[in-house]
Amino acid sequence: MYAQMVKSTGQGVKPREEMSPQERAFQDRIDADQKIEPKDWMPDAYRKTLIRQIGQHAHSEIVGQLPEGNWITRAPTLERKAILLAKVQDEAGHGLYLYCAAETLGVSRDELTQDLLSGRMKYSSIFNYPTLTWADMGAVGWLVDGAAIMNQVPLQRTSYGPYSRAMIRICKEESFHQRQGYDIMMKMANGSDAQKKMAQDALNRFWYPSLMMFGPSDKESVHSAQSMAWKIKINTNDELRQKFVDQTVPQAELLGLSIPDPDLRWNEERGHYDFSEPDWTEFFDVLRGAGPCNTDRMAARRNAWDDGAWFRDGLMAHAEKKRARAAAAKTAAE
């Protein structure tokens, strides 16, 4: 998932008896699985938490184009290049669906962009890792998009209408992303020794960062408890991580690759795989900005914004000129 450590009120779930009648009616609607729409009344904290969560999610889609964009000009065949191009274009689209959902909550697109560029808002830790070989394109599609899907599928049922609709659209498109990644992995894993080694190396490097995408355990988190009561978070981080591991291990076996975890084993009693936790110190370092690519990613986004300014302004000026000309022609005709 592309939203990590989203803070809500920090107070835990508000008890019913402390709610105002308006808040109680709001919670009743959520409990009855009704969707909240932009013009409906909502608690301020619900609005703010959603802006943080959807905004972070949108930023992740946009920054997430960079590690893959790195390989568009170096794809091994024209077909792979066309597919990767389409995939990266989808990520841009996903960012836009989500920004548009966030904007219905009363924040502007430019405000969100500024918050990303100033570092006030975050994007997923995963995109601060480099993509060193072509096999990484396979690993990213298979593991990173796979982890994202784990989180996004339940979010289709989230309580906020525009967010839910964006998620439904995104999930429809996301399955192509994961399958094209796995397809690359299959090709590499069944290729020459050198290709197989590259595939294993990509899995080794992306395994733990993918597990980190779900965020640290939030069993005790007051933020998550409130978000779950509001149905803007559906599962705990641990539930989703477990589901991801259970799904991915057999897929790795099918590829003939091994998961880089000596403690990974099937637990008959639990009906799940036991696995090692990622290094959470590394996770917090990456969130803080000390990951391998944080500086590069932010520089790329800032440059895109600054270098595009003349273009954005130029199109606005052109639109204004056209509007004025049309108005003048209309007056002249009257």
Place this chain on the structure above:
Amino acid sequence: MTTNEWPLWEIFIRGQHGLSHRHVGSLHAPDAEMAIKHARDVYTRRNEGVSIWVAKAENIAASAPSDKGPLFEPSNDKVYRHPTFFDIPDEAGHM
């Protein structure tokens, strides 16, 4: 900041011939022409449409959620508007 932000447009797509245009989301663009071009890229990458409408978001008027009662409740007690309200014997045939 919002120095020179492109205005917001609401996008409506006709999915297939014969269906109405349906709201799919919004996007920013400097004018209607660009809004249609952007809508094509953002909302029809998988053959989802045969026609696009764009309308400036500020030009759309909407009913308030608080008006839900006065606007829509009066139709609740007019069940006779539905054909199932009337009991017609089967012998009358399809009606």
